[in-house]
Amino acid sequence: MSNEEVEHEQEYVSMLYERLDGFREQASTRLAEVLAERPGGRPQAHTERQAAASTYSRQLARYDAAEDGLCFGRLDLDGDETRYVGRLGIFDESDDYAPLLIDWRAPAARPFYLATAASPEGVRRRRQIRTARRRVVEIDDEVLELADANVGTGHESLTGEARLMAALTAGRTGRMGDIVETIQAEQDRIIRAENAGVLVVQGGPGTGKTAVALHRAAYLLYTYREQLTKRGVLVIGPNPTFLRYISHVLPALGETSVVLSTVGDLFPGVYATRTEPRETAELKGGPRMVELITAAVRDRQRVPDEPLEIAFEDDILLLDAATCEAARDRARATHRPHNQARVVFVQAVVDALARQYADRLGADPYADDPLGEDDAPGGGSNLLGDEVVDDIRQELRQDEAVLTALDELWPVLTPQWLLADLFADAELLASAAEAAGLTDAERDLLSRPDPHGGRAADRMWTSADAPLLDEAAELLGDDEAAALAAAERRRRERIAYAQGVVDILTRDMDDDPDILMVSDLIDAERLAERHEDSDDRSTAERAAADRTWAFGHVIVDEAQELSHMAWRMVMRRCPSRSMTLVGDVAQTGDLAGASSWARVLGPHLGDRWRLERLTVNYRTPAEIMAVAAEVLAAIDPGLEPPRSVRETGTAPWELTVAPDTLASQLAAIAASEVAELREALGDGPDGGRVAVLVPSGLLGDLRPALEAALPATTTAGDEPDLDSPVAILTVRQSKGLEFDAVLVVEPDLIVEESPRGLNDLYVALTRATRSLAVLHTSPLPAALGKLEPGPAVAQAVAR
Numbered sequence: 080m081s082n083e084e085v086e087h088e089q090e091y092v093s094m095l096y097e098r099l100d101g102f103r104e105q106a107s108t109r110l111a112e113v114l115a116e117r118p119g120g121r122p123q124a125h126t127e128r129q130a131a132a133s134t135y136s137r138q139l140a141r142y143d144a145a146e147d148g149l150c151f152g153r154l155d156l157d158g159d160e161t162r163y164v165g166r167l168g169i170f171d172e173s174d175d176y177a178p179l180l181i182d183w184r185a186p187a188a189r190p191f192y193l194a195t196a197a198s199p200e201g202v203r204r205r206r207q208i209r210t211a212r213r214r215v216v217e218i219d220d221e222v223l224e225l226a227d228a229n230v231g232t233g234h235e236s237l238t239g240e241a242r243l244m245a246a247l248t249a250g251r252t253g254r255m256g257d258i259v260e261t262i263q264a265e266q267d268r269i270i271r272a273e274n275a276g277v278l279v280v281q282g283g284p285g286t287g288k289t290a291v292a293l294h295r296a297a298y299l300l301y302t303y304r305e306q307l308t309k310r311g312v313l314v315i316g317p318n319p320t321f322l323r324y325i326s327h328v329l330p331a332l333g334e335t336s337v338v339l340s341t342v343g344d345l346f347p348g349v350y351a352t353r354t355e356p357r358e359t360a361e362l363k364g365g366p367r368m369v370e371l372i373t374a375a376v377r378d379r380q381r382v383p384d385e386p387l388e389i390a391f392e393d394d395i396l397l398l399d400a401a402t403c404e405a406a407r408d409r410a411r412a413t414h415r416p417h418n419q420a421r422v423v424f425v426q427a428v429v430d431a432l433a434r435q436y437a438d439r440l441g442a443d444p445y446a447d448d449p450l451g452e453d454d455a456p457g458g459g460s461n462l463l464g465d466e467v468v469d470d471i472r473q474e475l476r477q478d479e480a481v482l483t484a485l486d487e488l489w490p491v492l493t494p495q496w497l498l499a500d501l502f503a504d505a506e507l508l509a510s511a512a513e514a515a516g517l518t519d520a521e522r523d524l525l526s527r528p529d530p531h532g533g534r535a536a537d538r539m540w541t542s543a544d545a546p547l548l549d550e551a552a553e554l555l556g557d558d559e560a561a562a563l564a565a566a567e568r569r570r571r572e573r574i575a576y577a578q579g580v581v582d583i584l585t586r587d588m589d590d591d592p593d594i595l596m597v598s599d600l601i602d603a604e605r606l607a608e609r610h611e612d613s614d615d616r617s618t619a620e621r622a623a624a625d626r627t628w629a630f631g632h633v634i635v636d637e638a639q640e641l642s643h644m645a646w647r648m649v650m651r652r653c654p655s656r657s658m659t660l661v662g663d664v665a666q667t668g669d670l671a672g673a674s675s676w677a678r679v680l681g682p683h684l685g686d687r688w689r690l691e692r693l694t695v696n697y698r699t700p701a702e703i704m705a706v707a708a709e710v711l712a713a714i715d716p717g718l719e720p721p722r723s724v725r726e727t728g729t730a731p732w733e734l735t736v737a738p739d740t741l742a743s744q745l746a747a748i749a750a751s752e753v754a755e756l757r758e759a760l761g762d763g764p765d766g767g768r769v770a771v772l773v774p775s776g777l778l779g780d781l782r783p784a785l786e787a788a789l790p791a792t793t794t795a796g797d798e799p800d801l802d803s804p805v806a807i808l809t810v811r812q813s814k815g816l817e818f819d820a821v822l823v824v825e826p827d828l829i830v831e832e833s834p835r836g837l838n839d840l841y842v843a844l845t846r847a848t849r850s851l852a853v854l855h856t857s858p859l860p861a862a863l864g865k866l867e868p869g870p871a872v873a874q875a876v877a878r
């Protein structure tokens with residue numbers, strides 16, 4: 080490329096950066112002005128100020144995000160039109176807002192990703208512009224001429240191939256990056272698919288499902304900005320490590336109103352920190368849990384075997400089974416959730432007790448109407464007027480003995496209490512399990528003694544519990560009294576805060592009678608009221624804290640892992656069913672997960688979803704994919720592996736080692752992989768990452784040895800640091816991640832550990848971008864029979 084061309088582009092790019100600096104300055108000046116405005120005034124003024132501040136902050140975040148690679152492409156179109164494509168839109172105010180830079184998400188940028196020689200879409204030349212900081216360092220041109228088209232090959236040609244290959248062969252950093260510069264045509268079609276309805280994206284490993292899902296979120300937020308900024312976008316991933324791995328992609332694209340969550344953390348206030356046996360998790364994911372929880376709730380709506388004796392005033396009132404049953408029927412007939420129907424139950428019981436007491440006092444205003452169904456008093460002589468009976472009801476409602484009886488018969492329940500009691504109490508569990516058709520063995524899987532009494536233990540839950548808690552929350556409803564109490568508590572907190580504000584503003588001034596004080600004008604309570612309506616939290620924060628929040632769009636990554644119960648929970652978060660679900664049924668590891676999209680989505684969506692496929696593997700080189708393909712065929716011969724986009728010339732290899740040397744040899748090979756990557760990629764942060772993927776049963780044994788031999792090794796505790804050069808992980812924990820070099824240990828054990836063990840092995844083999852080795856002490860699974868023995872260097876290290 081001629082220097083002249085580079086200089087020309089440099090001039091243009093520098094002009095764009097100048098404009099960016101101008102926007103940035105403007106936004107930060109405005110933000111500073113808004114923040115400097117005096118608080119107070121009308122409540123709307125406060126809200127408007129808040130909204131303006133968050134708009135300017137968002138703009139600044141977007142400008143900062145666009146700094147690296149602001150402009151990365153240029154299109155020369157028929158008729159001499161030129162378009163520059165980049166990370167945001169810049170228009171020339173002095174020239175009728177002519178576009179100087181087109182946001183990659185705008186329709187006018189589309190040919191940059193779609194135009195091919197066979198279908199040029201009016202594009203004569205596509206230019207990739209690579210910048211380092213603000214300097215143009217490389218230009219790559221593609222002239223789209225029909226003569227170059229891959230006519231008849233059946234393959235779509237790659238867009239911007241040189242740039243794509245450079246991105247794919249760069250060292251991994253432990254964080255996923257964006258792909259705006261090199262989105263491929265089949266990916267672009269999914270990213271820009273229309274918003275409405277459920278889109279399922281099936282693609283093999285490395286086909287860019289995660290990348291596509293995140294860029295789709297950015298595209299939707301750009302295209303439907305107003306709607307989606309208000310409602311928010313939810314992205315669900317398989318585990319916290321994965322969420323950390325992808326967490327930089329959307330902010331780097333300038334988008335911040337997105338909530339990232341695992342299924343286990345989707346129930347507000349509950350953190351899924353416990354683990355449990357796979358069979359238990361599988362059982363908890365199944366549809367019978369709906370019946371189990373429904374039965375568990377109904378079992379808490381009790382009728383006593385013997386009449387309850389309730390000491391009231393100096394009398395003993397009797398609450399018999401017939402009265403309770405009639406009250407329960409009436410409450411259930413409302414079809415309201417348990418906590419709300421309780422109001423009806425309480426009213427019916429209190430009425431019955433009031434009548435009984437009034438009766439004892441010599442009056443029977445409802446003699447022929449045991450539950451007070453008719454408004455008119457019954458046939459008895461009404462010696463006590465309505466007011467007196469009302470007073471009796473009031474007293475009964477506040478009486479400790481009556482309240483205790485009501486709590487016994489129809490307690491107020493939170494989802495946590497319901498489930499903690501259910502799993503800990505043999506009788507409750509046996510009854511609900513029978514109603515749900517569970518076997519005794521299944522019932523035992525659910526049994527979980529609860530040393531904390533369940534009530535305060537928000538950290539006792541597993542991932543599979545979260546959807547059950549959500550289900551329970553639906554059946555229980557809010558406890559309105561508790562909600563009112565919480566609102567009152569928040570009001571008091573606001574007053575206390577406002578009082579603090581008033582105190583600060585009046586401090587040091589209270590000696591001068593001439594100064595008009597804040598407290599002369601407004602007291603803390605009124606100040607608090609003014610701020611009542613303004614909620615300063617961002618959409619993402621409010622959405623994450625609210626179980627009933629309806630997101631504008633929901634994206635599920637590794638969607639094949641979700642259980643039936645998890646899908647029910649996710650569907651509740653998106654009543655509009657505007658969803659993108661990406662996954663690969665061949666990678667399902669969870670026993671409660673999907674082996675077919677139709678089967679798993681049918682109960683929730685019927686056939687109201689559409690399927691798109693991704694077919695090209697950008698991560699795994701052809702040599703490694705050939706090995707993985709054998710495993711895929713063993714899972715299901717009908718499944719087709721994705722086509723690898725590149726070869727490395729290096730074949731994956733296997734090494735048999737003696738059991739007592741496994742750890743030391745593993746450490747030695749991992750160290751040599753690190754050294755090799757350093758040599759190829761340099762010592763910097765992009766110096767490459769090695770993963771050692773082990774059966775979960777061996778993690779405990781291998782971890783200390785590896786950590787001792789390689790101090791820079793991270794392990795798969797709760798938060799493995801993917802920035803370190805070597806990570807030792809179970810296959811589960813490596814889901815969705817990728818590494819330059821991967822060592823798979825004891826594949827036969829990986830397969831044995833789960834009925835979906837071959838799927839796990841397939842996942843393990845497809846994490847590498849460069850090299851793969853398999854270390855084993857026992858014979859390899861048949862599907863790995865074609866692996867070549869390790870090269871001499873590995874044998875030498877092993878010895």
Ligand SMILES: Nc1ncnc2c1ncn2[C@@H]1O[C@H](COP(=O)(O)OP(=O)(O)OP(=O)(O)O)[C@@H](O)[C@H]1O
Nearest residue numbers: 258261262263284285286287288289290697698815
């Ligand atoms: N168009 C592209 N340009 C550059 N890199 C890409 C492109 N598409 C995918 N990649 C890269 O390929 C790798 C695999 O992508 P990604 O993790 O999204 O795949 P996946 O389908 O989710 O894989 P898996 O199912 O195995 O987790 C990532 O490093 C991603 O950045």
